[in-house]
Structures are given as structure tokens and as C-alpha cells.
Amino acid sequence: MSDSPYFDPRHYGIDPHGPWPEDVPKGQDDSHWRYENDPKGARRAELRVAFCWSLTLLASIGLAWVYVAGGQTQVEGALWAMAFFGLGVGFILWARDLLPGTEVTASRGHHDVCAEEDRRAVAESLTRGIEPMARRPFLFKMLGAVGGVFGVAAVFPLASLGPRVHLDLDHTKWGVGTRAVTEDGNPVLPTDVAVNGILTVFPEGYITDALSPTLLINVGDLPFEIPPSREGWTINGLVAFSKICTHAGCPASLYNVQSHQLVCPCHQSTFDVLSDCKPVFGPAPRPLPQLPITTDIDGYVVSQSDYHEPVGPGFWDR
Amino acid sequence: MSTTEERAAEQKRYAAGKSVLDTVDERFGSSRFLTSVLDKIFPDHWSFMVGEIAMDSLIILIITGIYLALFYVPSSTDVIYAPTSGHVYAPLVGQHMTEAYQSVINLSFNVRAGLIMRQAHHWAALVFLAAVLFHLCRVFFTGAFRKPREVNWIIGVTLWLVVILEGFTGYSLPDDLLSGTGLRVIYSIVEGLPLVGTWIVYDFWGGSYPGTTFLTRLFVIHEFIFPLLIVGLLTAHLMILWHQKHSDFPGPGKTETNIRGSRVWPQYALKAGGLFMIVTGTIFLLAGEIQINPVWLYGPYNPYTVSIGAQPDWYLGWLDGSVRLWPHWEFASFGHEIPNPVFPGILIPGLLFTTIYAWPWLDKKIYSDYGAHNLLDRPRDKPFRTGVGVAAIVFFADLTIACGSDILANDFHVGFERVIEVLQYGALLGPVVGFVIAYKACQALQRTGAHPIQRPLGGVIIRSANGAYHTLSDHHGNGHGDNGHGDNGHGDKADAVANGHGTAEEAPAPVGAADEPAGASD
Numbered sequence: 001m002s003d004s005p006y007f008d009p010r011h012y013g014i015d016p017h018g019p020w021p022e023d024v025p026k027g028q029d030d031s032h033w034r035y036e037n038d039p040k041g042a043r044r045a046e047l048r049v050a051f052c053w054s055l056t057l058l059a060s061i062g063l064a065w066v067y068v069a070g071g072q073t074q075v076e077g078a079l080w081a082m083a084f085f086g087l088g089v090g091f092i093l094w095a096r097d098l099l100p101g102t103e104v105t106a107s108r109g110h111h112d113v114c115a116e117e118d119r120r121a122v123a124e125s126l127t128r129g130i131e132p133m134a135r136r137p138f139l140f141k142m143l144g145a146v147g148g149v150f151g152v153a154a155v156f157p158l159a160s161l162g163p164r165v166h167l168d169l170d171h172t173k174w175g176v177g178t179r180a181v182t183e184d185g186n187p188v189l190p191t192d193v194a195v196n197g198i199l200t201v202f203p204e205g206y207i208t209d210a211l212s213p214t215l216l217i218n219v220g221d222l223p224f225e226i227p228p229s230r231e232g233w234t235i236n237g238l239v240a241f242s243k244i245c246t247h248a249g250c251p252a253s254l255y256n257v258q259s260h261q262l263v264c265p266c267h268q269s270t271f272d273v274l275s276d277c278k279p280v281f282g283p284a285p286r287p288l289p290q291l292p293i294t295t296d297i298d299g300y301v302v303s304q305s306d307y308h309e310p311v312g313p314g315f316w317d318r
Numbered sequence: 319m320s321t322t323e324e325r326a327a328e329q330k331r332y333a334a335g336k337s338v339l340d341t342v343d344e345r346f347g348s349s350r351f352l353t354s355v356l357d358k359i360f361p362d363h364w365s366f367m368v369g370e371i372a373m374d375s376l377i378i379l380i381i382t383g384i385y386l387a388l389f390y391v392p393s394s395t396d397v398i399y400a401p402t403s404g405h406v407y408a409p410l411v412g413q414h415m416t417e418a419y420q421s422v423i424n425l426s427f428n429v430r431a432g433l434i435m436r437q438a439h440h441w442a443a444l445v446f447l448a449a450v451l452f453h454l455c456r457v458f459f460t461g462a463f464r465k466p467r468e469v470n471w472i473i474g475v476t477l478w479l480v481v482i483l484e485g486f487t488g489y490s491l492p493d494d495l496l497s498g499t500g501l502r503v504i505y506s507i508v509e510g511l512p513l514v515g516t517w518i519v520y521d522f523w524g525g526s527y528p529g530t531t532f533l534t535r536l537f538v539i540h541e542f543i544f545p546l547l548i549v550g551l552l553t554a555h556l557m558i559l560w561h562q563k564h565s566d567f568p569g570p571g572k573t574e575t576n577i578r579g580s581r582v583w584p585q586y587a588l589k590a591g592g593l594f595m596i597v598t599g600t601i602f603l604l605a606g607e608i609q610i611n612p613v614w615l616y617g618p619y620n621p622y623t624v625s626i627g628a629q630p631d632w633y634l635g636w637l638d639g640s641v642r643l644w645p646h647w648e649f650a651s652f653g654h655e656i657p658n659p660v661f662p663g664i665l666i667p668g669l670l671f672t673t674i675y676a677w678p679w680l681d682k683k684i685y686s687d688y689g690a691h692n693l694l695d696r697p698r699d700k701p702f703r704t705g706v707g708v709a710a711i712v713f714f715a716d717l718t719i720a721c722g723s724d725i726l727a728n729d730f731h732v733g734f735e736r737v738i739e740v741l742q743y744g745a746l747l748g749p750v751v752g753f754v755i756a757y758k759a760c761q762a763l764q765r766t767g768a769h770p771i772q773r774p775l776g777g778v779i780i781r782s783a784n785g786a787y788h789t790l791s792d793h794h795g796n797g798h799g800d801n802g803h804g805d806n807g808h809g810d811k812a813d814a815v816a817n818g819h820g821t822a823e824e825a826p827a828p829v830g831a832a833d834e835p836a837g838a839s840d
Contacts, residue, residue, distance in 0.1 A: 010350075011357050013577075023573040030581065071430040073437070077606005080434070081599040088595025091588045101585035105571060105578040106359050108563050108692060113466075162520035162529075169516065169526060183622075200622055208396075210502075210527045213622035243622060248506040248641065248659050249527070250499060251624045265626050266503060267642045268723060268734050281735050283641065285648045285658045313506035314648065314657030315516050 012106040021107050033100045045097035052090035059083035169318075170310045173206035174291060174303040180216065180240075183207065187300040188216065190235045195220035196257045200243060201301070211311050213243040213251060214291050216301065217273055219260065225275045226290070233292035235301065240291040241277045242311040245269055247284035249313045262288070285314070360586055361566035361579035365456045370590060372449035374597040375442045376552065380545070382439040383488075389425040389432060390491065392537035393417035394530055404428035407614050415493075415618035418533045422492040423614055438605035443485045445601055447633040450478050458677070458707050461695035462565045465688065468678040470562075473555045475674050480547050482633055487540040489611070489631055493533060496611075498619030499628045502527065503641065507663035512656055528621060568693045577692070629721050639720030640666050643742050670710075701760035705753040712752035716744040 009016045012024050020026065035042035059082035066075050095101070133140075180188050180201035193199045199216045206212055220237045233239075241262070245252040250266035255273075261280065262271040269284030271277040277288040289311050292304035310318050343349045360366070395417045399410045405427040415423075425432040454474060457463055463471035486504075490497045505527050509519045523529030563577050572578055580586055604610075616625060630638050644662035648655060673680075681703060682688050697704040719726070720741040727734035781787055 010353055013354070013357070021575065023571070023576040025571070067430060073433045074606050076431060076434045077437075077602055077604075080438075080602035080606065084595045084599030084602065088592040088599060091592035091595065095585050095588035095592070099584045099588065101580050103362065103579055104359065104581065105576050106357070108575050108577050158521065161535075162517075162522070162524045165516045165520050202622070208620065210621035248503040250502060250628075251622050253622075253624055254626070265624050265724065266499060266628055267638075268738065269646075270735075279646060282738070283644050283646050283658050283662075285646045313509060313659065314650075314655050315509050316512050316654050316656070317516070318655055318657075 012104070013109055014107050024105055024107050028104050030102050030104045031100045032102060034097045042098060045093065048097070049090045049094045052086045052093065054086070056083045056086035056090070059086065169211075169312075169315060171306055172212040172311060173203040173209050174212060174214070174306045175203075176303075176305055177296060178303045179204040179296065180214070180293070180301040180303065181207070187298075189299055190238050190295060190301060193218040193238060195237065198255045200251075200253070201240075203303070210249075211244055214240050215243045215253075215255075215262070216240050216293075217255065217262075219273060222260065222274055227276070230290060230292070232294075233290060233304070235293055235295060238293070238301070239273070240293045240301075240303075241271075241273070241288040242291065242307060243288075244312040245284060246279075246286040246288060246311075247282070247313060252288065356581070356583040358560070358582040358586075359577050359579045360564050360582070361577065363567060365460075366564065367593065368449050368456060369453040370593055371597050372446055372453055373552065373556075374594040375446035375449060375601070376548065377594065378442040378598055378601055379439060379446060380549075382435045382442065383541070383545075385435045386425065386439055387541055389421060389429055390537070391417045391421035392491070392534045394493075394528075394533050399423070402428045410614065410617075413618060416533065418491065418493040419613070419618045422494075426614065434602070434605050437608075437610050438601055439488075440610045441604040441608075442601045443488060444610075444631065444633070445597070445604075447481060447485060450481055451633075454478060455707065455711070459695075459697040459704060460565075460567070461681070461691065461700060461703065463678045464681065465678075465690045466562055467558075467565070470555055470558045471678050472675060473551050473558070475671070477548065477551050477555065479671065480544055480551065484540065484544040484548060485631060486634055487536055487544065490536060491533070491540060492611070492613045493619050494613035494616040495619050495623060495625055496613075496616045496628060498528070498621075499624050500630050501532075502621065503638070503659070506657075507641070507659040510657035510660040511664065512654070512660075515660075528619075563692070565692050565694050567696070572693060574690075574692050627725055629725070632718070635721035636714045636717035637663065637667060637721075639717035639723075639741070642723055643717065643720050643738060643745055645742075698760040698763040701757045701764075704760050705757040708756035709749035709753040712748040713745060716741055716748050720745070 007027070007029075009020065012028070014020060014024065035045055059079045062079045063076065063083065066072055066079065181204045182188060182199065182201060185204075185207065187204070188199065188201055193216050195218050197218050201214050201216055203209070203212050216238055217240075218238050222237070224234070224237070224239065226233065243251045243253065245264040245266065247264065247267055247269045250264050252262045252264040252269065252271060254263040254265055255261075256263065260273045262273055262277065263269070264282070264284070267283055269282035270280050271284070271288050272280045277290065279285065279287060289307045289309050291307055293301055294304050296302045339349060339352065342352075393416065396414055397417050397420055399407075399413050399415055399420060401407065402424045407423060407427055410423065422436075426436060427433070457471065457474065486500070490501050505519055505523065508522075509515045511518065520526070522532065522535060524531035524535070564579075566572060566577065566579070569578075580589075617623075629635065640662040641659055644658065644666075646658065647661070648658040650656075684702060685700070695703075697707075720738070723734055723737045723741065726732075727737045730737075
């Protein structure tokens, strides 16, 4: 047995010139396979593999045919799966039943770490360069300064990526007498919003501006609390609040008519419309800003000015 | 058994193979390296296979991703839906959308085999992250991150992080209403960062939300930067694994300095290849039969509409849940503010990931164990570590459930306020309860029975007439009947006893967990 190539220490991670480690058994032989002594079983195993691969063959023909016929996602999925399963299971059965390789134990080597002499050698190699360098502290300081300045200069091109932060986070496209229009661009009469109704409006010409969408809400005759400084910001029962949630910027678009609350569908921040859209539940920290509105000469809804505070989520310099 | 002709053919094949290898060796001196490759041993345990599933999913992602990239148009240009020849998706006719969204719709409906490739790509990403997380848990609970494998832990956690971001960027590319809402939330979270937030978002988006250049940049990030990072990190991960050799559970005959398992050639090569094909088959089955991310139903993105039931993909649910559960607190003072979403969206994930990164070193301190280990812990033998792991899982699970708070409220007919309050308490108390239960369960499991390696291997040694030894009632020693070591089939029985003896010496301290931290007792 010992002349078999499988007993070469090289196959067990063992140095052929060194001693045989105690924790690696001698005389292991992983040249055996499952049906080694059972020719009929081996033949059956071979047929099993062949069967699996025939499934792949059939599925492949099917895939080509389905593609030519115009493609059909469900059938394609089933056929792709069948093709891969057949191939894969066939490989695994081949390895399990017909190929050698029972478990064996080998050496890990010396934890794959080096001997102390090797470690000393590498430290010496490193020191060869470090020592003479350390004698020039001035150059090190110089290099640090130059590297820092060069590093800053080198990132300047990144500044081309976006505009410098201007004030457009503080402002929307609403201004003095800006007409409110619907999604389709039509101007809005105060009577377009029924009592308890809501309507999303945009500053005319800026329907896609992300910070400007505004909700017109008709609260009818209900008591509506607003600070004295905002007298005259409404058209009878018609009030306008920013649609952009002060939490994470989603559109706060669910209006509960019974409780007169606006709910943001993203994180369930809830705002009480009748008391100045103050947050009453959820993570939003601030009320939705109110837009002062009035009607223009044609009777359409317009803004009196921009919002008096930045809309949407907070930021450092808000 | 073999006939003369068979033996001659065998010799011929051996000579042919050898001459090829010799030719290579003459150029590269490769024989010793190739021997180590072909002879390489990987321990056999089902849980070691899950990392392979992650790698297999990555291969599928790369192949399907290249296919998708050939059709996707990374452009924010506004167009009116114009289907390429073939199917027209009627509900979108006449609608404004970005070119990006239109290209995804056309890829889904008008490119033959386009939809299954898209769905396979998305499913593979979900499977990838599930496998990554399972693999991470396996490594954590068995202590596989201990010396000398700390660096691979760091690389692995980084891979998890990058794969999450890669998944999120890919999910955002179609520019549909659902993913656009997710991007809006991420924009708001990053915008809130102290000092640099607004600068970062302006540079990434090319201006205030939604920007004009973002999809092009997202495409570069998703197609180029993150994949390069993932492939690079994975290569390092595997090279280190290869060099250090795989860790293994303790067992009869196993020591810190040997390794037991099947060889790469031919067993692992064929079985790993087979596993790859089965993973691929499963993903394509999911892709064909179970619809995923039907962006045509969500519609194109615009900043003033949102759908109810806006949940991210599952692997980011915890982040969305965290943002939902955090109360309305924020910090505002000295003319500046740190807005609300920064705390649950950046601070909490930051603390979690810092702890996860630091765990190998915390673990050393906790157990005063600075040594190298190739043999793994059983989770029950380290109740404190297992408790911490279970607490983390409970915490993440609670946050993940919270990302569906609106769905839960709707399905169970309770107010969403109650759902959120319950989950807020759950996030605080759940981990504590999870820790205590896991800790006690580990202790109870320890009492139910010793580890196989800690049991005496048999009691009676019998010496047979021809001088061989064997043991009576040695069920544990022979549990791995196919193991080949000790050579139970072919004489030389003394080996079995020698192994048994060696095993006993390697056994860790008896049950009772002397290696538990001093403070952690019941």
C-alpha cells in the first residue's frame, strides 16, 4: 500500500523532509468511491446522472423554442430552472456516487505563521529604509505639509459635480401673485375645492419643482387656529400648506376627513390641519409650513408670497 | 479488477496530464502550488455552504447585470412614453416619464427574455443579501471571527455594507414612483448631516432634489464603483480564507493544527459547481414564477405623488423601520440644527456597524482570549456572545417589522399609532428579552449533555488476538463512520486509540463555561 501515490505526505500538507505530525493519521486513502464494489449500483448511478443531464438537454431545446416563439416569462423561468437543476444535480450525484474522495485529515501547517528568524529578517529589511529616513525629520514634516496641500488641490475637480449650496433650499417657486395650477396646468378657483376636499397645486410653470407642491384644503366653517400674524392667509375656509413632509420630504398626502389630519404615507407623521398643521404623531418635528393665499383679479387662487420659512426636511443651516 | 487495456489507457492519460502540467511547470514552477490547490481540503458542514450561495448569487448578478446594462438608459430626460416595437403597456400611454424609466419598461415588455433577466437580477440581489446575513450570523455565533480571522470579519462586514448600498442603488435605477420615494428619503437623511449634508447631496444630485444628473451618476456607482469594490473585497476575502484554511467545528480527531474534510479535486469542484447551478436554477425559478418589482404598476416618479405601502427591499427594511420608530426629537441650537432623520438614519446604523466591526476585539476582552483558533465554538458554549447575537437579531427584526407599520395597521385593523408604539417598546425591550432567553437556553443546553469531544471515547478497550485495539460503546468516536482516519476498515486499529487520546488532550475546559466573562453568571 505504501507505494500508492496517495500516501505521499505532500497530499496532506506535510513537509516530505520533516516529521509526520501527530494529529494527521497515517495510512489514509481517499481513492475509494461509493459504488466501487457494486458495478450494478455504479451503472444505476451513471444512469441517474445521465437522466439529470437529459432534463437539461430537453430544457435547453425548450428554451430555444420558447425564445423563437416570442418568449414567455413563466415558461422561461421553469425551463431555465430545469436546465440548471439538471446540470447541477447531475454534477453532485456524479461526485457523490462515482468519484473518489472520502473525508481526509491533513495538516494545517504551523498555523501558517512564520518562524521567529523569518520575522527578524523582515523587520531588518524594513529597518534598512526606515532608519536613514528617520534621520531627516525635516523632510517628513515637509512631506506632510506638501501632501496635505496637494491633497486639497487634487479634490477641487469634485466641486464641479454640483452647484455650490445656494439659497434654493430656503425658497420655493411661489412668489407674489403666483397662480396655483393643478397637475394639468389649469388654474384653480376657490370653489374647485369642496368642503373637506383637498387639491394638490403647483406654482404656475413649475409643476416638477420638488419643494413647491402645496395642498389646498377646504376646512369649511370649522374652527381654524392660526397665529394672529397669519390673519388673511386663507380664502374663507380654504387653507394652503406645504405638501412636503418636514420629516423626510415625502408628500404628506393622506387626508383623514373625520379627524382633519394629514398623514405622510412614508413614516406616518401626522399633522393636525385645524391647529396649524402641527405634528401630533410620528417622527416629523415641525408643522407643515403655511402658504399665504388670496385670489387674483380673475378670481383664481394665487400665493401672496413665498413660504415664510424653508419647506421640507431640515438641514444644518436651515 | 481492471483489465490490461484499461490499465494501459489509465497510464496514457496520466502521462498526457503530466506532460501538460510539466509544460506549465517549466514556465511557472507551478507544481507545488497546483498540488496544494487540487489537494485543498474544505471541512464539510452544511452551514459553510451559505457563503458559497452568496458568491454564486454574485456571479448571477454580474451576468444578468451586464445584460440589463445593454438596454438601460441612464437619463433623466423627460419623455412621453414611446414603446419600442412590440408590446404597448396601455396604462402608461401619454404619460411623462424619464428616459430611464421608459427604458426599463421597454426592457420588461419589448425585449425578449428581458423581463426574466431583470427579475432574476432582482431576485439574485435578495438571495445574495439573505446569504450574506446568514453567513455573517454563522461566523458570529460560532466565533469564526476570532484570531487569525479578524481581517476577514472586517472585509465581510464591509461587503455586507457595500452590498446593501449596491442593492439600493440598483433598486433606484428604474426611477419608478416607489424607488423615487426611497431616494427622496435617503436624500433627506444625508441632507441633514451636520456641516457637509447639503454639500454632499448637491454634489451627488447635481443640485437640489431631484436634480438632473443623478441617474447618470447612480448608474456609474451601481455599474462600476460598487461592483469593483465588491469583487475586489470578495477576492481578498477568498484569498485570505484560502490561505488561512477554513475553520471547523471540534470533533473526534480534529485539532487546532489539522484540517478534516473533502478535497477540492474532484469532490468540492464538482459539488460547488453543482451548488452554483442549483442556486442559479432556484433564482431563475423565482424570477420566472414570482413577479418582483413591477415598476410599470408603480408608475413613473414625480415628487408630489407617493403610493401607500412604500417599503424598501427587505435588506433595508431595518433602516426604514428605524426612521419610522425614532420619536419626533431633533437637535436645534446655536442657529444650526441636526434634523430628525439623521439620528435613526445615520447615527443608529453608525453605532450598530461600529459595534459589529469592533466585535472581534470586544470578544477578546470579554473572554480574555487573545489566542488563535481554528476550531469553532458551539453557540451554547458561549452564552454571552450568543445572547448578544440574538439581541441584535431581535433588534433588527423589530426594525424590519416596523418598516411595514402601515401594512400591519391595515391588515390587523389597528391604528398605525399603536403599531408604532408597540414596536418602539419592542426595539427597547425585545433585545433584552432575547438576550436573557438565549443566555438561559444556552445554559440549559449545556446541562443537557456534554459536547461529543468532551465525552470519553468508549470505556472498554479490547485487544484482539492479532494485537489490534478497539473500543466498546464508542458511538461518538465512530459517529463519522466514513472518516477514513483510524482506518477502521484495514487493520492498524491502534490508530483509533491514539486519535481518541489526542482528542481528549485537545478538549477545551469541561462544561460549566469557565471561559464565560466573570460578570455574566445567573
